[in-house]
Amino acid sequence: MEKLLEVKNLSISFTQYVQGLNRHDLRVISDLTIDVNSSEIVAVLGSSGSGKSLLAHSILGILPYNAHVTGEIKYNGKTLNQELKEELRGKEICLIPQSVNFLDPLMKVSEQAIGECKDDDEHKEKKIRQREIFDKYGLDESVDDMYPFELSGGMARKVLLSTALVGNPNLLIADEPTPGLDAKSVEETIQDIINLKKEGKGVLLITHEINVALKTADKIAIFYSGYVIEINKAENFNSADTVLHPYTKALINALPVNGFKFTDGVQPLEETLGCPYWENCPDRFDKCENHKPDLVNHDGIMIRCFKYEEADNGA
Ligand SMILES: Nc1ncnc2c1ncn2[C@@H]1O[C@H](COP(=O)(O)OP(=O)(O)OP(=O)(O)O)[C@@H](O)[C@H]1O
Numbered sequence: 604m605e606k607l608l609e610v611k612n613l614s615i616s617f618t619q620y621v622q623g624l625n626r627h628d629l630r631v632i633s634d635l636t637i638d639v640n641s642s643e644i645v646a647v648l649g650s651s652g653s654g655k656s657l658l659a660h661s662i663l664g665i666l667p668y669n670a671h672v673t674g675e676i677k678y679n680g681k682t683l684n685q686e687l688k689e690e691l692r693g694k695e696i697c698l699i700p701q702s703v704n705f706l707d708p709l710m711k712v713s714e715q716a717i718g719e720c721k722d723d724d725e726h727k728e729k730k731i732r733q734r735e736i737f738d739k740y741g742l743d744e745s746v747d748d749m750y751p752f753e754l755s756g757g758m759a760r761k762v763l764l765s766t767a768l769v770g771n772p773n774l775l776i777a778d779e780p781t782p783g784l785d786a787k788s789v790e791e792t793i794q795d796i797i798n799l800k801k802e803g804k805g806v807l808l809i810t811h812e813i814n815v816a817l818k819t820a821d822k823i824a825i826f827y828s829g830y831v832i833e834i835n836k837a838e839n840f841n842s843a844d845t846v847l848h849p850y851t852k853a854l855i856n857a858l859p860v861n862g863f864k865f866t867d868g869v870q871p872l873e874e875t876l877g878c879p880y881w882e883n884c885p886d887r888f889d890k891c892e893n894h895k896p897d898l899v900n901h902d903g904i905m906i907r908c909f910k911y912e913e914a915d916n917g918a
């Protein structure tokens with residue numbers, strides 16, 4: 604396995620103007636570190652607003668102009684600067700976007716899926732691939748000539764999915780690829796993602812659906828309030844006893860199979876001085892209020908919690 608994608612200490616903030624000309628920096632991703640190897644599926648799980656799509660957009664180089672980014676993203680050992688991102692986008696690195704608004708309203712969907720081609724031969728080749736993939740997702744030939752406004756929500760999702768696969772990516776970033784799909788298409792999607800892994804490709808799978816993550820992923824990264832708080836092997840997510848972070852434990856206990864044991868509280872929207880989970884954490888220490896734990900390696904599990912730093916220091 605080779606390192607395909609390396610995201611190191613990524614932070615993203617937006618400059619906002621509140622009450623006239625008062626500048627305010629809103630930090631939405633903080634000190635985020637995550638890797639994807641070849642032949643590996645890494646799922647990113649986190650509640651709404653935790654920064655998952657912004658991570659995807661920063662890898663693809665499609666963040667809004669007012670986003671301020673620090674940290675480093677490497678692909679195949681090379682720093683992904685904006686120029687390289689644009690060169691690889693839609694070819695080696697493909698995105699299944701979360702929003703159907705990514706479809707060009709003025710272009711037939713088959714042409715969007717085929718994308719730019721250097722000559723007629725490449726166009727012919729990609730046309731065959733596009734038809735095969737559309738077919739697999741139940742999009743018949745009449746869909747090829749449709750414009751996005753003619754598609755139902757489910758069809759539009761399938762077009763986005765097919766478009767990323769026609770690109771034959773080496774790294775796929777899938778941002779919520781399954782919501783709104785029928786059960787058969789969800790299974791097809793899962794199978795396609797697993798097939799990419801078998802072919803030696805890497806996949807960053809962003810999802811709300813822990814079941815999809817469990818079925819596909821090798822590793823699962825938990826996002827909370829713009830931080831990665833735990834990266835653990837997928838199989839360890841079958842029980843709250845084998846994950847480490849108190850928030851991850853709460854997440855697993857809240858699943859229907861574990862009896863919907865919900866906890867109170869929401870993730871903070873603003874950057875906090877201490878651990879972002881401090882207020883809701885059943886295991887907090889005094890220092891958690893004013894100090895942030897680092898992401899550390901604890902027996903092969905990446906964890907951001909003082910509980911384990913203390914344990915590792917022999918406390
Ligand atoms: N252009 C922007 N300007 C200011 N804030 C933004 C901008 N885009 C996103 N945000 C904020 O950044 C945070 C993370 O957004 P993001 O879209 O990455 O969340 P997400 O984890 O993908 O959520 P969801 O699960 O709902 O898709 C949110 O609080 C959002 O309001």
Ligand SMILES: [Mg+2]
Pocket residue numbers: 655656657701778
């Ligand atoms: Mg999102």
